[in-house]
Amino acid sequence: MAGISKHILLVDDNPLFLKLLARAFEKAGFKCHTVNSGSEALQYLKTNAPDAILSDYEMPEMNGLEFRRNVLTKDRLKDIPFMFLTGFDDEKVRYSGLDLQAIDYVIKDTPAEVIIAKVNNLLHAVNKQRELSEIEIRQTVAALNIKAVPEKVPIIAGLTIDFWHQDYQQIPGGDFIDFIEADDRYLFIVLGDIMGKKWKAWFYTFTYLSYIRAAVRFSVSDTDNSTASILQKINKVIYHDEGLRDILSSVSLIRVDKQNGQLNYAGAGDLPLLHYHTATQQLTPVDSSGLLLGLLPDGNYTEQTINLNKGDELFIFTDGLIDFAFGDGKKSDYQAFAVKLQQHIADKQSFTKLKDKLQQQSAQLVDDSSIICIQKNNLTHDQH
């Protein structure tokens, strides 16, 4: 299979057979983990999720069927392609295996190359099915015309607003962006991140966006323009919404006064924003106090004014940008991102260039990622 090598778990009580089979798989480009019993396999599966499992049928203590039954009780593991290795061509085994959603079975005498080819075909079929399901969902989403990220940026005198967003592995996730023109005077900028990944998180972005849009509009029509009080209203509703139990989200909420370009901000469990000061050529964090939406009945939200001087830039972003692939694992490093951003600005590079750079590096991202930039133009408000 092309791309990243596939990870296979081989389970058999015969160490010699296991060794030979593992060697053949590794030669074919697979990563193998071998264990001698069903219980060892279950122990390994507690912290690992291979791409496929090949298990002997006849083993002492826990036989292959019991092992398979056990795997099927675990949501995290039950959909991993599973193949039985049997010592003989027994129809009964074949039927009981099929009953347990074993996708295939192979007689052990089969040459290793044939077993490998079967596993390759199996993984290919599973992948194809997954792709088709995703295409189907994508087409449905496109037909419904619902988006968690706007297509256009708002145009405001004196400020330049722009953003970049990238889904993780091309599947929509939990990040959402909105620009809400509440009335003639105020524009609200929203950047949120539902905790979780891919479709499950994406699904909830619309519930959150609906609450946020409603709260902003109700508040502004009641002449309550405070970002902190809007966040508290949203928090209260989400906290009590049974449908959103355990679905938490961070949100950065910024109110832009279109008359004078003033920014007011409150945050809910979001990463500190970064403010680039042209005068000192330094990036400084803008911390907020609020908790993730839906966490506690009182989220402790406070509003602050952010004063942008001419040429200053304000960056609002989600955690996908601070997560990096690191050796064999991953790490979160806010500071490293801030240093990179500072360097980018010091090199007199624009936000458009930053977007290009992020786009080029997007294959290395480990989560969906979004960044919004608000720049105070060098022209004064009146001149613009």
Add this chain to the structure above:
Amino acid sequence: MININKEEAGYLLVNVNLTEANLSHSDQFKNEVIALLNEKQRSIWLNMEQVNYVDSSFLGALVAALKHAISLKRDVVLINLQKDIDDMLKLIRLDKVFKIYSTEQDAQQATI
């Protein structure tokens, strides 16, 4: 994924046996911690020593476990956090919700 290291009168010390705690573990982790809270009716101190990275799905699972503990008038305490994760929790203010200690002894002195 988790195992009880020690059962004390006031808490269970539980090891989290993951290096990269992500989406693929979050549901199971949440269910296991909630089941332990229900069964033992004691606060859970999670020893996070082995964990190098947590993604937002796993953070969500931690918070869900904490909310469940609070509803039982118990707690989920984090100990032995690696620096990157400790920094991350502080950045998003989760240090205001979780009790976080460097060692089990520190946690004992502060809470018992």
